[in-house]
Amino acid sequence: MRFVRALGCSASSSLAMVLSIGAALAAPNVMLGALDRSGAIDADDQCAAQQACIDSYLWSIYERTPKLDTIKVPERRKVKIKRKGKVRTVTKTFTTLVAEDFAWKDPAAAQHAGLSLSDYVIGGMDRAFRVTLYRALRAMDAAGLEPGITSAFRDDYRQTLAAGQKARADNSYHGGSRHGGYGHGLAADLVSVKGATRAERWASSQELWKWIDAHGKDFGIGRPYLDRDAPHVGPIDGKEYISHRGGANTQQAALSEKHHVALNKKHHRLAHRDGHRVVWHKRHHFALRKSPHAG
Ligand SMILES: [Zn+2]
Numbered sequence: 001m002r003f004v005r006a007l008g009c010s011a012s013s014s015l016a017m018v019l020s021i022g023a024a025l026a027a028p029n030v031m032l033g034a035l036d037r038s039g040a041i042d043a044d045d046q047c048a049a050q051q052a053c054i055d056s057y058l059w060s061i062y063e064r065t066p067k068l069d070t071i072k073v074p075e076r077r078k079v080k081i082k083r084k085g086k087v088r089t090v091t092k093t094f095t096t097l098v099a100e101d102f103a104w105k106d107p108a109a110a111q112h113a114g115l116s117l118s119d120y121v122i123g124g125m126d127r128a129f130r131v132t133l134y135r136a137l138r139a140m141d142a143a144g145l146e147p148g149i150t151s152a153f154r155d156d157y158r159q160t161l162a163a164g165q166k167a168r169a170d171n172s173y174h175g176g177s178r179h180g181g182y183g184h185g186l187a188a189d190l191v192s193v194k195g196a197t198r199a200e201r202w203a204s205s206q207e208l209w210k211w212i213d214a215h216g217k218d219f220g221i222g223r224p225y226l227d228r229d230a231p232h233v234g235p236i237d238g239k240e241y242i243s244h245r246g247g248a249n250t251q252q253a254a255l256s257e258k259h260h261v262a263l264n265k266k267h268h269r270l271a272h273r274d275g276h277r278v279v280w281h282k283r284h285h286f287a288l289r290k291s292p293h294a295g
Contacts, residue, residue, distance in 0.1 A: 057137070
């Protein structure tokens, strides 16, 4: 109840909620029929029984989160290396991490869609996913992880504003038209807001992502791309998660991710050795640009 008040749900609606839950408890069959089939009933959580209360909570989590992203900017530089006793000049690709404030993008997209910001970012998500996300975030809050949402629903227009995004704008599980558009968003980007500096919040975010890998599936969420797009989470029974993580458990998925990175490094070295450096770099750049997260 504490946070319900903090969110500004009125005392009278809270009372009405208590009364209706009391009545429903007296007739359990009615209660099961009336509420979300994903099991969003928690005897001591009256908020979970009300979509408006869930949405207010999600909005408060979104609102408190700085909208900062770290984008990867590939840059090619000439460097001197020593090979077989000779000094040669080769071109290497370095990735610079640049901070980007994308706080303006959701309001611009909401205005474009003719919606309030909260109706856009929260209301654009699938209803059942909002309940799933609510429960997972409450658990993170209870674990002291101070979760934050940097991005939730994004339509095709919003995708075109994503930095470096060259992939199809309609293909995002955040709510691209190819996956149903508004009301069907099945992804959210989660970080931790714990810490006074960006470095501290980055460290807390890593704790949060570890927690999701260890406990997320108990609440129905997972990270389909693991550390390739760390903040991105979706329902574990959703197409995006299944197509990237399959039925494997999180540990196996994490191992295969490490394997994938190791393979990439090996490929990179081999590519250099075989003189296919340019081709590899082109593919590598493409992979960087294609990151499904990107602001
Ligand atoms: Zn995402």
